[in-house]
Amino acid sequence: MTTQHIGRALAALAGLALCAAAAANEDRAIGQGAFEKACMACHGDPPVARAPSRAQLAKMPPEKILQAQLSGLMALQAAALNELEKRAVAIYLSDIEWGTVTAERADEQLAMCENSTPLTAAAFDQPHWVGWGLDAAHSHFQPASQAGLTAAYLDGLELKWAFGHAGATTTTTQPAVVGDRIFIGSPTGAIYALDRKTGCAHWKYATAGEVRAAIIVAPRADGSLGLYAGDRKGWFYALDANSGELLWRLRPEAHPWAMITSSPYLHDGTLYFGIASFEELAGGSPSYECCTFRGSVVALDAESGARKWHSYVIDEEPRPTKKMTSGVQLYGPSGAAVWSQPTIDTRAGVLYVTTGDSYSAPAADTSDAIVAMDLATGAIKWHKQMTADDAFTTACVAPNADPVAKEGCGPDIDFGSSAILRELPGGGRILLAGQKSGVMHAIDPDAEGAIVWQKRLSPGGVLGGIEWGFAADDEHLYVPISDVWENRATPGHAGGIYKLRFADGAEVWNTPAAAPDCTDIAGCNAGQPAAATLIPGVVFSGAMDGHMRAYDTATGKVIWDVDTKGSHDTVNGVPASGGSIKGAGVTVVDGWVYFSSGYGLFGMPGNVFLAYGPKAAP
Numbered sequence: 001m002t003t004q005h006i007g008r009a010l011a012a013l014a015g016l017a018l019c020a021a022a023a024a025n026e027d028r029a030i031g032q033g034a035f036e037k038a039c040m041a042c043h044g045d046p047p048v049a050r051a052p053s054r055a056q057l058a059k060m061p062p063e064k065i066l067q068a069q070l071s072g073l074m075a076l077q078a079a080a081l082n083e084l085e086k087r088a089v090a091i092y093l094s095d096i097e098w099g100t101v102t103a104e105r106a107d108e109q110l111a112m113c114e115n116s117t118p119l120t121a122a123a124f125d126q127p128h129w130v131g132w133g134l135d136a137a138h139s140h141f142q143p144a145s146q147a148g149l150t151a152a153y154l155d156g157l158e159l160k161w162a163f164g165h166a167g168a169t170t171t172t173t174q175p176a177v178v179g180d181r182i183f184i185g186s187p188t189g190a191i192y193a194l195d196r197k198t199g200c201a202h203w204k205y206a207t208a209g210e211v212r213a214a215i216i217v218a219p220r221a222d223g224s225l226g227l228y229a230g231d232r233k234g235w236f237y238a239l240d241a242n243s244g245e246l247l248w249r250l251r252p253e254a255h256p257w258a259m260i261t262s263s264p265y266l267h268d269g270t271l272y273f274g275i276a277s278f279e280e281l282a283g284g285s286p287s288y289e290c291c292t293f294r295g296s297v298v299a300l301d302a303e304s305g306a307r308k309w310h311s312y313v314i315d316e317e318p319r320p321t322k323k324m325t326s327g328v329q330l331y332g333p334s335g336a337a338v339w340s341q342p343t344i345d346t347r348a349g350v351l352y353v354t355t356g357d358s359y360s361a362p363a364a365d366t367s368d369a370i371v372a373m374d375l376a377t378g379a380i381k382w383h384k385q386m387t388a389d390d391a392f393t394t395a396c397v398a399p400n401a402d403p404v405a406k407e408g409c410g411p412d413i414d415f416g417s418s419a420i421l422r423e424l425p426g427g428g429r430i431l432l433a434g435q436k437s438g439v440m441h442a443i444d445p446d447a448e449g450a451i452v453w454q455k456r457l458s459p460g461g462v463l464g465g466i467e468w469g470f471a472a473d474d475e476h477l478y479v480p481i482s483d484v485w486e487n488r489a490t491p492g493h494a495g496g497i498y499k500l501r502f503a504d505g506a507e508v509w510n511t512p513a514a515a516p517d518c519t520d521i522a523g524c525n526a527g528q529p530a531a532a533t534l535i536p537g538v539v540f541s542g543a544m545d546g547h548m549r550a551y552d553t554a555t556g557k558v559i560w561d562v563d564t565k566g567s568h569d570t571v572n573g574v575p576a577s578g579g580s581i582k583g584a585g586v587t588v589v590d591g592w593v594y595f596s597s598g599y600g601l602f603g604m605p606g607n608v609f610l611a612y613g614p615k616a617a618p
């Protein structure tokens with residue numbers, strides 16, 4: 001090439017670079033414009049209640065922000081944007097370069113197990129963990145013979161392996177452990193069967209949506225093992241636990257915004273679980289005809305998937321109510337999602353579910369309530385509402401929402417955790433339900449929910465009070481507190497854990513939250529929203545500061561504390577880090593402790609699943 005040619009080529013390249021820079025500037029302008037038009041009302045500074053901040057959105061991969069707008073949580077909010085704008089807003093918001101993280105990379109790097117001896121029903125003779133609350137009464141208590149762990153052995157634990165969910169910023173799963181397998185749900189839309197001691201993979205099944213509820217494994221009539229789980233797109237799956245092959249799947253609730261966060265409970269061949277929805281988020285969109293979803297409980301035959309019954313917690317079908325000032329029609333009654341696992345009471349022949357807030361005002365009288373349904377038919381036997389007039393959608397907090405959509409707004413203090421059923425030491429029974437309001441309610445299940453006692457443990461609020469669950473032994477409750485939103489000004493006061501005597505609510509001890517060591521990081525606070533897990537002598541509680549702590553049940557003293565923040569090497573080669581801990585509690589089996597870390601919505605993002613086991617002999 002002559003000098004002249006080189007000069008021309010360089011000039012052309014420089015021109016290209018200039019063009020590229022101009023194009024990038026233009027994309028940025030489109031992204032910023034789209035953000036200001038469709039997103040800033042809720043994700044501005046400060047963001048509205050529950051919405052991730054700009055700093056938190058910046059930590060999400062742009063692909064995830066795009067997916068949220070195309071088919072995820074933000075589809076309605078982004079409805080006014082064209083595809084180019086949706087992509088531009090994703091690139092504009094994220095600090096991560098487009099194309100650097102994709103879910104597919106996880107597959108390429110799955111470390112497959114060399115041997116795969118099929119599991120049989122005999123595996124249930126060994127220590128195992130199946131389900132969210134573990135038993136029908138939902139105690140979240142793992143007995144000594146299954147736990148294989150005591151306070152004295154906690155210091156003998158070390159991190160054995162970690163697994164990364166590619167591209168995810170939030171992860172919470174309550175795995176099932178049976179034999180040498182651990183089955184985990186993934187925020188990337190998958191269920192994995194892994195070896196519980198090494199993390200190598202037996203199989204992966206791709207689901208339509210995120211799997212965050214507990215997975216159930218149980219023997220089937222033909223001697224094989226079935227695996228059952230629901231996803232956040234509203235699908236429910238039955239798989240062969242050995243091969244990962246699909247046996248049947250169905251979407252029991254047809255509402256487009258339906259999702260399953262409730263863990264199934266298998267009783268006598270029937271799977272019982274609740275249905276929740278995203279419609280509460282859609283409510284803030286000026287064009288959305290809010291709202292038509294009603295919470296419900298489904299009973300399915302585990303063998304075939306045949307529906308035994310499907311019972312709505314709001315009897316009445318939604319009908320047109322008022323119109324927004326823009327003329328958009330509104331509907332009601334709606335809401336009362338069932339987020340948590342049903343509690344089974346074979347003695348009374350009923351199941352109990354706790355419900356979320358209503359969407360449309362006036363609120364249904366079965367929202368923010370405890371509802372008893374006939375086990376055989378699903379018919380509502382009685383209900384006890386704890387907060388009346390709690391109608392809430394994102395319209396209530398979106399500054400530019402239609403004034404009519406904002407009428408009759410309530411405080412958004414659902415029940416997110418399951419009720420626990422207990423025998424009273426002096427005879428009789430008691431049903432305990434913890435609410436986001438910060439109040440623990442004790443009612444009499446044999447007297448249609450008559451109140452026995454109520455105790456306020458914290459100020460509570462939209463992300464506050466008692467969030468994902470508490471645990472119980474034969475006499476006491478262990479209740480972690482989450483005031484993650486309410487205490488943003490004083491992040492060190494957002495958590496804490498209480499031990500209460502369930503017969504009368506008397507406090508035995510309360511351990512305030514430890515001062516968080518990361519208040520310089522957005523989303524770090526001392527809130528303890530994750531479900532508690534109890535083994536004899538020890539209660540585990542994860543926190544938004546990224547720490548998993550174990551407390552001595554006798555004294556409330558912290559006896560084990562691991563910080564999961566920061567990066568972890570993973571068995572599947574996916575770059576992974578720990579962050580806030582929210583959602584499921586720890587799974588304790590045979591001396592091993594398993595849990596996930598990372599909550600990017602309004603905490604510190606992360607995408608890691610962690611397995612702690614006995615330290616190798618020196």
Ligand code: HEC
Binds near residue numbers: 090
């Ligand atoms: C009416 C209020 C509102 C508007 C408008 C809104 N968002 Fe959101 N957004 C929320 C809330 C609330 C959440 C948290 C959802 C939850 O509670 O799970 C959220 C969550 C998200 C998430 C996380 C989703 C996930 O699956 O983790 C992303 C990404 C997001 N928003 C992006 C956007 C973008 C981009 C826009 C504009 C096109 C937008 N949002 C407009 C309220 C809003």
